[in-house]
Amino acid sequence: MTDEALQYDAIVIGAGHNGLIAASYLAKAGRKTVLLDSSSYIGGAARTAEISPDYLVSTAAHLFSAFPRKIEKDLKLAKHGLIWAARDMPTVALDLQGRHITLTGKGKQDTSVMAKHEPRDAENWQDFSRRMSKFALFLSKYLGEALPDLGNDVSSYEGPLAALQLEKMGAKDLQSFLRFLPSSMSSVLDRYFEGKLLKGALALDAVIGHHAGPYSPGSAFSYIYKQGLAKLGQGLSYPVGGAGAFAEVLGEAAEALGVRIRVDSHVEQILVEDGKAVGVRLTDGTVFHAPVILSSVAPKATCLELVGARHFETDTVRHLSRIRSSGAAAKINLALEGLPTFENFTDTEYGGRLLIAPSVMAVERSFIAAKRNELPIDPVMEMVIPTYHDPRLAPMGHHVLSIMVPNVPYDVAGGWDERRDEFVKKVIDTIEMYAPDLTAKIIAGEMLTPPEIESKFVLSGGHWHHADMSFDQLLAFRPTPGMANYASSLDGLYFCGAGCHPGGGLTGLPGRLAAEAVLAQRKTR
Amino acid sequence: MKRTDAVIIGAGLNGLVAAARLATAGLNVLVLERSARVGGAHASAELAPGFRSPTIALSNVYFPTELAREFSLASRGLRMVRREGGISLFEDGTYFAGYADEQVMRREIARHSRRDADAWPRFVKDMRFQATHVKALLLETPFDPSQRSVMGVRHMIGRARDVFEKSPQTLYDITRFWSLSLNDLLGQYFESKAVISHIAGSALVGHAIGPDEPTGAALLVPRWFEGDEGGMPWRQTPVGGMQALIDMMSDVARDKGVEIRCDAEVTDIKLVKMKAKSLLLADGEEIEAGFILSDLDAKRSFLNLFEWSSLPKGFVADISHVRMEGAVARANFALKEMPHFTHLPDGIPALSGGLMIGSDVLNMARAHEDWLDHCPPSRPMIEISIPTLEDPSLAPDGGHIFSIAIQFVPHELHDGVWSPARRKALMETIKQMITRHAPNFGECILAEKLRVPADMEDEMGYTRGDLSLGHMSLDQMYFNRPVPGSSAYQSPVKNFFLCSASTHPAGLALGASGANAAAEILRTQRSKRR
Secondary structure (H helix, E strand, C coil): CCHHHHECCEEEECCEHHHHHHHHHHHHCCCCEEEECCCCCCECCCCEEEEECCEEEECCCCCECCCCHHHHHHCCCCCCCCCEEECCCCEEECCCCCCCEEECCCCCCCCHHHHHHCHHHHHHHHHHHHHHHHHHHHHHHHHCCCCCCCCCCCCCCHHHHHHHHHHCCCHHHHHHHHHHCCCEHHHHHHHHCCCHHHHHHHHHHHHCCCCCCCCCECHHHHHHHHHHHHHHCCCCEEECCHHHHHHHHHHHHHHHCCCEEECCCCEEEEEEECCEEEEEEECCCCEEECCEEEECCCHHHHHHHHHHHHHCCHHHHHHHHHCCCCCCEEEEEEEECCCCCCCCCCHHHHCCEEEECCCHHHHHHHHHHHHCCCCCCCCCEEEECHHHCCHHHCCCCCEEEEEEEECCCCCCCCCHHHHHHHHHHHHHHHHHCCCCCHHHHEEEEEEECHHHHHHHHCCHHHCCCCCCCCHHHCHHHCCCCCCCCCECCCECEEECCCCCCCCCCCCCHHHHHHHHHHHHHCCCC | CEEEEEEEECCCHHHHHHHHHHHHCCCCEEEECCCCCCCHHHCEEEEECCEEEECCCCCCCCCCHHHHHHCCCHHHCCCEEEECCCEEECCCCCEEECCCEHHHHHHHHHCCCHHHHHHHHHHHHHHHHHHHHHHCCCCCCCCCCCCCCHHHHHHHHHHHHHHHHCCHHHHHHHHHHHHCCHHHHHHCCCCCHHHHHHHHHHHHCCCCCCCCCCCHHHHHHHHHCCCCCECCCCEEEECCHHHHHHHHHHHHHHHCCCEEECCCCEEEEEEECCEEEEEEECCCCEEEEEEEEECCCHHHHHHHHCCHHHCCHHHHHHHHCCCCCCCEEEEEEEECCCCCCCCCCCCCHHHHHCEEECCCHHHHHHHHHHHHCCCCCCCCEEEEECHHHCCHHHCCCCCEEEEEEEECCCCCECCECCCHHHHHHHHHHHHHHHHCCCCCHHHHEEEEEEECHHHHHHHHCCHHHCCCCCCCCHHHCHHHCCCCCCCCCCCCCECEEECCCCCCCHHHCCCHHHHHHHHHHHHHHHHHHC
């Protein structure tokens, strides 16, 4: 191939969903774009694979909590085959006595079960959800757009405007917003609710995917942040064919827009000339040239490994190397010969997002265990039965159960090889307390430890969000101060992955916003 | 019925400062104290003949010089003792000592890590930067962003503009400082576990927050209000202990015409149309007052002195959800002589700042997790203050006092109360921890006394034994203290004010809550006259 053939307007590194979306938006604007991925398939952590022959499951990420309608429309994903198998799925907090609390995805919340647990909770639910919804709405204004880069292009109006927005909340709500910001989720929950189960479920919602427990200050903000992201997207949903099929759709949409996708292309080096990123070199020696390079690899790895620290200022390097990414999760996928029997389950519950989080302390204890590099004694978890909405993932009448266990240590004491079976047994035993016939129905299963998730999906530290979503690593500080507007300090190099604003999750927002930033900053090619 | 301009419930330091300020402004002030003596937690008690030990108060306290000046305490004999930065003694016999002098401090750090010694000046600069800003806010009423007024909005916009005009680096530093855990923040300056543990440990003493918990780094602030010699700032305590300061403040108050009445327990406050009108004492006496100030914690003030039904419903819920939960027990030992610490050089000056054992970060995190779980600490973090080192007058010749803060000790255990057996076990743990490093400790003991948080509640009236009168975590500080909407010392009840450490600036500065509350009352009065 001649050099000219490898000359592009833009190179995107990493074909996860953010990379795919960034590339698509660039191609849509007429930029000649190539998308490179080191593995042999696209989608990154959005992947569907077999547990055993004929049983398919979303290997890692298994639920969409906030995928924006706008991206779906812009990239014509429906035309390329995106079908949602389930939308606005409810969240079900499993109860040992069968009094499960179902939080509706959409519409008015039925509080009768809450009232059975604690009458006061049903009364307080309205107040709690109204307030959270208001805070989420306020925050969502800043999550769906690129944030001004502090110091560089903040007009003198930005700050006062944000202050006025806050003032508009009204005195009472503003007071509780300012109180909630540094609060722990547990103290917020104590203020509203009594019921252990309801509190446990909301506590898990606040910290899932984060390296924090519900007693950690700041965990209330995580909850609001997630609700804010959810405001920008559609409700909890699940695509036909799982996360991998969704990635295929994105791939087709990208190709239809003219993106050239190259898998098995491991970028080894981002090439720099005269202080500008000018191209990339693959491990096989192939070189691609482009004036613009977007990386959906974690920013720390992008700058320090792919580019090299010498191309950045000391302060930037210090900021980058400080990025903390310590949360980790494990994934267990089971092939079942029938639906496990949960007491008092109806269609709604089987089709929901199932949470095992019996109390706030149970969630906290699992976090404490993870911090100590121990396995939780009573794991908390999030489960879905995708086959309930999408029967083609398994043979007729058979099912798959997809289990995400948060707060699992990356390095477990004694090593994962030793303790893997113990962990799986613990998780299955825990589920069996709610569905006693689970083991009898298991045909096959797989388990991914945090280190396996890391190597399989190239996520540093096994962290799904590339960097902890804590105050100092969010908003205008994500990935680092001074690089929040998707542009790195190296001319021509941009970030477009979960490591930049507004962070992780299957939202596609970092990808879309990064592409928009590139297009706005580089009007000409 | 007796009538007076202002009544203050509780003769703690804050109550006395408020009383003195109000009296200076010409008000008739009456202070009512439930117990037989003034001073609350700061009062000393005789542990053994000739041994005067502080009962429970914490050692790391800052008394604003502005207040000392306002009440001319120097002329009454207030002298401060300067104590060095303390020592952390680790399991393996190594230790880390803090010194006020920059060169000495850096040399000590270099013993553990050369790189950290180089990082020290940067750390000091950053801490002083944050501390200066906080210090400026100590002696004023918090700004409440939710207050609906043109002034309020303008103030808020001004603050927002200030924020955005800062450089990204400054803003990032501020955010990290106020949101990171102690462990994370210190880890960005230092690599040595010993250095990190000592700094984190001394910041955590007295607080119910673990070293890994986000926002904990903010606890570093109070240490840096004073001292600019480049090392670990001096700790200052009054000669004669806190009791001396208390005595001086009560003299000041009395000289200004304040009546201080002990053994006077207030049981009720009578309201007329949401206005505090009079107080009922336990002996049946009723006293009418223009203003009532409470130096008790927020829960005791509102939930015990008022009929709940007379307060707004949401307010009662807010107050009852203030996190107020003791985490510190105190063990006092009277010793016939100084025990010999095997691993410490003889006469090491840093010892005057206290000795911490079990303060390595991992151990503190575990002790804190035990506390969350309501378990007794299997290996607590202890901080031994030895007030007799700088002030031998507190004990007979050669004798010493060990006043030990034990963390983290829950108010209630998951399986019941602190039974005598449990207390004994905790004392044994403490003694073993000390004996490990000072084998003759046991032989030196003349007398000992343990107080767990439940005792502090029973003896001194601290709700749940919380000496900080509400956790000093960010969600309960500044305009969130004690609850949002009531941070200006006032409350939904007219003429009833809070002047205890349940209000801003909490334990950051002694007497400041009292001073600010009094200032707020005088302001109200002026605006009424106008």
